[in-house]
Amino acid sequence: MNKIIEARFIGPNVKLFKIEAPKIAEKRKAGQFVMLRVHDNGERIPLTIADSDANEGWIEIIAQGVGKTTKLLNMLEAGDYIHDLVGPLGKPSHIENFGTAVSIGGGVGTAIAYPIAKALKEAGNYVISIIGGRSKEYVILESEISRFSDEVYPTTDDGSYGFHGFVTQKLQELIDSGKQIDFVLAIGPVPMMEAVAKITQPYGIKTVVSLNSIMVDGTGMCGGCRALVNGETVFVCVDGPEFDAHQVNFKVLKDRNNTYFLEEKESLHDYECHLDQAFFTLLKKQKQGEN
Amino acid sequence: MGQYPPVELLPSKERTKIPRHKIPEQDPNVRRANFKEVNLGYTIEMAQAEAQRCLMCANPPCIGGCPVNIKIPQFIEKIREGDIAEAARILKEDNALPAVCGRVCPQEEQCEIVCVLTKKFQPVAIGNLERFAADWERENIGIQVPKIESKTGKKVAIIGGGPAGLSAAGDLIRMGHDVTVFEALHEIGGVLVYGIPEFRLPKVIVRAEVEALAAAGVKFEKNFVVGLTSTLDEMMQQFDAAFLGVGAGLPYFMNIPGEELVGVYSANEYLTRVNLMRAYDFGPNDTPLINIKNKTVAVIGGGNTAMDAVRTSLRLGAKRAMIVYRRSESEMPARIEEVHHAKEEGVEFMLLASPTEYLGDERGWLRSMKVQHMELGEPDASGRRKPVPIPGAIEEIPIDVAVVAIGNGSNPVITRATPDLKTNKWGNILVDKTTMKTSKKGVFAGGDIVTGGATVILAMGAGRTAAKYINEYLMNPDFVWDWE
Ligand SMILES: Cc1cc2nc3c(=O)[nH]c(=O)nc-3n(C[C@H](O)[C@H](O)[C@H](O)COP(=O)(O)OP(=O)(O)OC[C@H]3O[C@@H](n4cnc5c(N)ncnc54)[C@H](O)[C@@H]3O)c2cc1C
Ligand SMILES: Cc1cc2nc3c(=O)[nH]c(=O)nc-3n(C[C@H](O)[C@H](O)[C@H](O)COP(=O)(O)OP(=O)(O)OC[C@H]3O[C@@H](n4cnc5c(N)ncnc54)[C@H](O)[C@@H]3O)c2cc1C
Ligand code: SF4
Ligand code: SF4
Ligand code: FES
Numbered sequence: 021m022n023k024i025i026e027a028r029f030i031g032p033n034v035k036l037f038k039i040e041a042p043k044i045a046e047k048r049k050a051g052q053f054v055m056l057r058v059h060d061n062g063e064r065i066p067l068t069i070a071d072s073d074a075n076e077g078w079i080e081i082i083a084q085g086v087g088k089t090t091k092l093l094n095m096l097e098a099g100d101y102i103h104d105l106v107g108p109l110g111k112p113s114h115i116e117n118f119g120t121a122v123s124i125g126g127g128v129g130t131a132i133a134y135p136i137a138k139a140l141k142e143a144g145n146y147v148i149s150i151i152g153g154r155s156k157e158y159v160i161l162e163s164e165i166s167r168f169s170d171e172v173y174p175t176t177d178d179g180s181y182g183f184h185g186f187v188t189q190k191l192q193e194l195i196d197s198g199k200q201i202d203f204v205l206a207i208g209p210v211p212m213m214e215a216v217a218k219i220t221q222p223y224g225i226k227t228v229v230s231l232n233s234i235m236v237d238g239t240g241m242c243g244g245c246r247a248l249v250n251g252e253t254v255f256v257c258v259d260g261p262e263f264d265a266h267q268v269n270f271k272v273l274k275d276r277n278n279t280y281f282l283e284e285k286e287s288l289h290d291y292e293c294h295l296d297q298a299f300f301t302l303l304k305k306q307k308q309g310e311n
Numbered sequence: 312m313g314q315y316p317p318v319e320l321l322p323s324k325e326r327t328k329i330p331r332h333k334i335p336e337q338d339p340n341v342r343r344a345n346f347k348e349v350n351l352g353y354t355i356e357m358a359q360a361e362a363q364r365c366l367m368c369a370n371p372p373c374i375g376g377c378p379v380n381i382k383i384p385q386f387i388e389k390i391r392e393g394d395i396a397e398a399a400r401i402l403k404e405d406n407a408l409p410a411v412c413g414r415v416c417p418q419e420e421q422c423e424i425v426c427v428l429t430k431k432f433q434p435v436a437i438g439n440l441e442r443f444a445a446d447w448e449r450e451n452i453g454i455q456v457p458k459i460e461s462k463t464g465k466k467v468a469i470i471g472g473g474p475a476g477l478s479a480a481g482d483l484i485r486m487g488h489d490v491t492v493f494e495a496l497h498e499i500g501g502v503l504v505y506g507i508p509e510f511r512l513p514k515v516i517v518r519a520e521v522e523a524l525a526a527a528g529v530k531f532e533k534n535f536v537v538g539l540t541s542t543l544d545e546m547m548q549q550f551d552a553a554f555l556g557v558g559a560g561l562p563y564f565m566n567i568p569g570e571e572l573v574g575v576y577s578a579n580e581y582l583t584r585v586n587l588m589r590a591y592d593f594g595p596n597d598t599p600l601i602n603i604k605n606k607t608v609a610v611i612g613g614g615n616t617a618m619d620a621v622r623t624s625l626r627l628g629a630k631r632a633m634i635v636y637r638r639s640e641s642e643m644p645a646r647i648e649e650v651h652h653a654k655e656e657g658v659e660f661m662l663l664a665s666p667t668e669y670l671g672d673e674r675g676w677l678r679s680m681k682v683q684h685m686e687l688g689e690p691d692a693s694g695r696r697k698p699v700p701i702p703g704a705i706e707e708i709p710i711d712v713a714v715v716a717i718g719n720g721s722n723p724v725i726t727r728a729t730p731d732l733k734t735n736k737w738g739n740i741l742v743d744k745t746t747m748k749t750s751k752k753g754v755f756a757g758g759d760i761v762t763g764g765a766t767v768i769l770a771m772g773a774g775r776t777a778a779k780y781i782n783e784y785l786m787n788p789d790f791v792w793d794w795e
Contacts, residue, residue, distance in 0.1 A: 043540050057497060061589065063597040064497075088597055104497040106534035236588070236598075239495050239536055240722050241505075241560035242580035248571050253564060258724065272571045275675025279573045283599035290594065 021101040025078055031153075031160040033085040034128060035094045036070070042077030044069070044107045050139035051113030051230070051262060054081065055238040057104040058092045065089050066235045066257070068132040069108060079107075082131035082160075088287045109238045110261050117144035118226070119202035122194065123169075124187050124216060126152045126208020130160050132230055133207040141168040145203070149173070150190050152208065156181035188215045201225050206265060210274050217265035227265035231256045231273060234280070248272045313393030314451075318359045320391070323366060331433040332361040339655040343625045346509045346591055349652055350414070355395075358443045362391035365435045368427055373437060376425035378772040381405045383422060387440055399448035400455065402441060407481035407771060408474060410449060410516045411503060413442025415615075416768050417646045449516070454523035460487035465785045468493060468550040470537045470725070473501020475556030475758025475770035475777075477520070480529045482778035488785065491530040491550075493537055498587060501558050503767070505587040506579070508619050510626065511649075514586075538728035543754065552753045552781045555740060556774060559719040559759035565611070569669030570715070574601060574677030578616045578716035585623055601712060603627035609680055609708070611635050611666055612716035613643035614764075618650060620714040621658050633659035635666060637685060637698045663687070663698055667705065669713060679709045719764050733794075739763055743794075747777035748784075750794045755781055 026038035044054065053068045071080040085091040096102070113136045123137035130151050141147045149169040153159035159174045159181055166172050174182030175190050183190050187208070195201060204227040206216035213229040220227040233245040233256045240258035247256050248269035254260065320326075335351040336342070342349050353361065365387045373383045382401055389398035402409040416422075418438040426434035448454060465488045469476045472494035484490045498504050500517040525531060537543060537557075547553060562577035564570050581600070584590040588598035608624040610617045613636035624632040634653070636643060639662050643650060654660070663685040670679045683705050685698035721738035733741045733750035740749055740756040747755045757773025759765055784790045 043535075047540060061596040063588070104534050106495065106497070106536060106540070108539060109536070236580055236583055237496065239560070239724060241562070242583050243562040243564065243577040244580040246564075246571065253566070253571065269571075272675065275573055276571070278674070279601065280599040283593065283602070287593075287597060287599070 021103060022105045024096055024098050024100050024102065027096060027098050027100075029094075030082065032157050033094070034082060034131075034160055035085070036080060036082045037093075037096070038078050038080050039102060039105065040077060041079045041105060041107075042074075044105070045072040045077050045079050046074045048072050048079060048108040049112035050115065050135040052108035052110050053238075053261065054079070054105055054107030055109060055235065056093075056102050056106075058089060058096070059103050062092070062103065063089045064104075064236060064238065066109070066238055068135070068230075070131050070135055082128065084128035087284050088291045091288070091291070106238070110257060111259070113139060113262055114228075115139045115143045119145065120148065120200055121145040121203040121205065122148045122150065122191065122201055124150045124152070124191060124204065124206040124208070124212075125161075126187055126206075126212040127154075127158060128160070129206075129208030129212070129230075130165075133205055134161055134165060136205055136207075136230075137165065138168050140203075140205070146170050148194065148201075150175060150187045152176070152187035152190075152212075153181075154178065186215075187212065188219055191216060192219055195219070195223060204228070204265075210270055210277065213265065213268075214270040217268070217270070221266050228262050229265040229268060230261045231263060231268065232261075232277070233273060234277060247276070313389075313397075314395055315355055315359070315393035317392040318363055321363060326364055326366065327428065327432055329360065329364050331364070331436055332357045332439075334436070334439050336652075339652075339657075342510065343622075343656040344628075346626055348513050349510050352446055353439055353443045355447075358390050358440060359393070361436050361440060362387045364428070365391075366427060372425040372427060373422045373435070376422040378421065378768045379405045379775060381422070381441070383437055386444060387435065387437075390440055390444060395444055395447045396452060396455075398444040402444055403455075403457065406441075406768075407478040407775075408520055408767075409441050410445035410520070411474070411512060412768050412771070413438045413440075413445060414512050414516075415507060415646075415766075417766060419647050421768070446516075449519050454519060456523065456527045457481075457485050459485055459527065462489070463487045463785065465489065465551045466491070466549065467781060467785075468546050468553040469556065470543075470553060471501060471556040471558060471758070471760075472496075472499035472521075472531070472533075473556055473558050473758060473770060474503060474767045475558075475774040476501070476554065477524065478771040478774035479554045479556065479757070479778045479781070480774075481524055481527070482775055483781060484524070484527050484529050486778070486782050488782070490528070491532060493532045493535045493546075495534070495536040496587070497533050499531055499533065501556075505583045506616065506619065508582065508586055508623050510622070511619065536724060538725040543725065543729045543732070543751070547753060550753075551785055552755065554774070554777050554781060555725065555749070555754065555756040555760060556758040556770065557722060557725055557760045558770075559764045560722040561720040562715070563718050563720055564715055565666070565717060567666060567668055569671060569677070572669050572671040572677040573675050574671075574711060575669055575713045575715065578610070578612070578620045578714050579719070581620055581714045582616070582623065585627070591623075591627060600627070603629050603712065605630045606711035607631040607633075607709065608712045608714065609633050609635050609661075609666075609710045610714045610716055612718075613638065613645060614716065614718070615645045615649060616718075617714075617716035618645045618653050620716050622649075622653055622656060624712070624714070625656055625658065631659060632657070633661055635661045635664050635682065637663065637665040638695065639663060639687065642695055665698075666713070670707070677711065677713060679707050680713060682706050682708055719759075721760055721763070737763065746780035746783075747773060748780065748792065748794075752792045753784070
């Protein structure tokens with residue numbers, strides 16, 4: 021069990037947690053993730069390590085409440101415990117000084133791109149961050165990202181804040197302005213990552229995406245997270261999660277991510293109708309840090 | 312003093328006439344719809360009557376057939392005498408997990424095949440008796456904590472909580488060392504908890520064994536991936552020796568078209584979702600599985616894993632559940648009992664057949680499978696007749712779910728992070744066969760990570776051997792660590 025030191029919403033349905041995890045904090049590099057379970061009958065889900073401090077022994081994760089597990093997680097507060105937490109998993113991002121790097125985050129993808137963009141800056145890149153959201157309140161981490169980015173462009177679909185349009189339109193605008201771009205990192209919904217890949221391909225700009233496939237163990241044991249990259253099967257949890265965007269088969273990723281569509285809906289529905297009272301008892305115990 | 316009245320020994324002649332006692336089991340039509348254990352176990356009367364059949368051979372070949380050399384006639388005699396506690400104690404001198412092995416060992420290839428009764432009559436049901444004694448102990452007096460030698464002050468890290476790691480931990484704690492087991496998952500047991508289903512090996516049995524080890528002083532650190540959470544090198548600064556029992560956890564696929572379709576699972580994923588994550592009870596448990604009710608499931612392979620996956624499918628409500636295996640039945644590596652149980656439950660067997668392609672719909676969901684039928688050709692290097700494709704004999708079969716159970720390679724997480732650990736070309740860790748020491752000083756290894764996918768008892772045997780030499784290494788200053 022790992023203790024939550026701090027918990028606060030940073031956007032609608034998006035919550036940031038600072039968690040005691042000295043071992044993980046010591047080892048973790050940008051791009052790596054953890055897997056956690058919220059309670060003893062819970063699902064194992066992957067979440068990126070957004071930040072960490074080895075001296076103080078904590079890691080930070082940012083979760084968007086989309087289904088049962090993430091919504092349960094987002095009910096936890098400082099002082100509560102994470103039932104199981106394992107990591108750091110996955111390969112660290114490949115960081116080097118590419119020159120000018122554009123980091124694009126869509127929705128909660130911004131939280132996943134954030135530590136990598138920071139590492140790119142530390143490696144000497146000129147970092148341009150594009151942070152997309154549906155509307156103003158969905159643009160997250162802007163002040164954190166501004167701290168290290170050379171240029172920051174918030175974008176909103178409805179024009180309520182920053183650039184009016186999709187992150188891809190902003191990227192196209194940057195390219196059209198004649199700016200030299202050496203590297204693009206794109207993390208967000210699959211259609212967004214696919215669209216970015218389509219834009220950068222004709223220009224031959226090296227582009228990396230982080231794949232959000234469905235995972236079970238996160239250690240290479242089950243093969244459930246497999247994706248097709250360059251026509252070959254890869255296990256995202258151990259071979260990734262980052263891959264060359266121009267080689268990823270996004271259709272397979274989208275299809276596979278829809279595998280449990282019906283079950284997830286059912287699970288969320290039951291949960292939201294408060295049918296599983298048993299769970300609330302569990303959560304209470306959880307809050308007291310019992311097993 | 313026994314717990315039950317002894318059963319008098321009959322003359323040898325009469326004893327050989329007693330037929331082997333079948334273990335009571337759930338009716339196939341009932342059990343194919345539940346996850347409860349298939350075999351129900353002997354009563355004390357049955358156990359004592361079966362024990363009566365053992366001839367107490369002076370030179371018992373059965374002991375040599377058991378990879379850990381359990382003192383078989385001795386423990387069986389105690390059952391006949393009614394002293395089950397003592398029978399369990401004798402078992403545990405050589406086997407840390409008798410309740411598990413009695414259930415899952417391929418006895419027909421090990422202890423029972425060499426029993427002197429096998430040729431003319433039927434072998435003594437050694438596995439069933441082993442299980443009986445171990446279950447009796449757990450249910451009646453609780454698993455007894457063994458005597459612990461005085462503390463040595465030496466610290467040993469056991470990496471991997473499967474049968475290899477657990478048996479090494481059990482021996483090393485008895486020898487007085489300070490033992491910590493590091494496990495990547497959130498539950499201890501390895502394949503015993505994520506692979507082998509509840510209906511063959513109830514989880515409570517594994518959990519009780521783990522609790523007994525904890526009571527003896529073994530520490531457990533779950534959610535700890537060696538190679539990622541800490542490297543082996545870092546751990547060796549805090550521990551005097553380490554044992555690697557990380558198993559063979561990397562599922563093979565066939566690399567045929569369509570394997571990425573939704574509905575194609577590896578057996579590891581399918582079984583992990585159902586067993587470890589309890590997807591068979593979705594609702595109270597959050598981890599889903601594709602709904603199997605009234606679906607057709609094809610399981611590719613002929614080993615224990617394949618049998619577990621196909622029988623699991625029936626229990627999840629499959630309309631048709633079939634094994635697709637490229638050789639013939641006699642070559643299937645699964646335990647005979649599992650194949651027999653699968654047939655009783657209604658599993659279909661498509662032998663001498665191998666999938667060549669999976670076909671899906673526009674949503675990327677599996678719809679059918681193309682199968683190449685085979686015939687037996689010339690014997691290959693292993694002496695088995697090789698299946699060869701019959702030209703043109705390709706059939707398309709509608710299926711909803713495919714489970715690929717063709718074996719596991721070695722998981723590279725540890726070896727990637729430990730470059731000085733020597734491996735063969737398949738990634739198996741190389742060890743000295745006598746002592747189980749690796750190319751890295753202070754580090755021993757055993758189980759599936761060394762041999763490739765094998766059996767529970769072989770993994771446990773390797774764990775024991777390693778424990779013996781870890782003790783040597785820690786306590787004997789003359790122990791040399793030579794490695795060519
Ligand atoms: C490497 C990696 C890093 C990630 N980092 C973050 C992060 O930092 N912040 C964040 O909010 N989200 C992150 N995600 C996504 C997050 O794991 C899913 O949103 C979460 O699992 C949803 O679970 P649920 O039960 O709440 O929702 P569900 O209703 O179960 O599912 C909603 C959607 O999430 C996906 N999903 C479901 N189960 C899993 C699973 N076991 N593993 C992966 N995806 C699943 C499916 O595509 C599904 O359609 C990451 C995913 C991956 C693979
Ligand atoms: C479905 C199935 C059915 C089977 N049925 C039978 C049967 O009926 N009879 C039989 O005798 N055998 C059977 N086997 C084979 C038997 O289970 C294995 O041979 C045996 O479990 C191997 O034991 P092990 O300890 O070497 O590895 P495992 O049982 O695989 O345990 C290894 C453990 O190490 C952990 N681990 C891996 N990497 C790390 C790391 N980096 N850090 C920390 N921990 C790590 C894993 O999570 C796992 O818990 C079956 C196997 C399967 C898959
Ligand atoms: S451990 Fe296995 S091989 Fe040995 S006696 Fe028991 S059942 Fe037989
Ligand atoms: S070989 Fe058979 S009869 Fe002889 S001691 Fe062993 S179990 Fe008994
Ligand atoms: S999540 Fe199981 S192999 Fe990647």
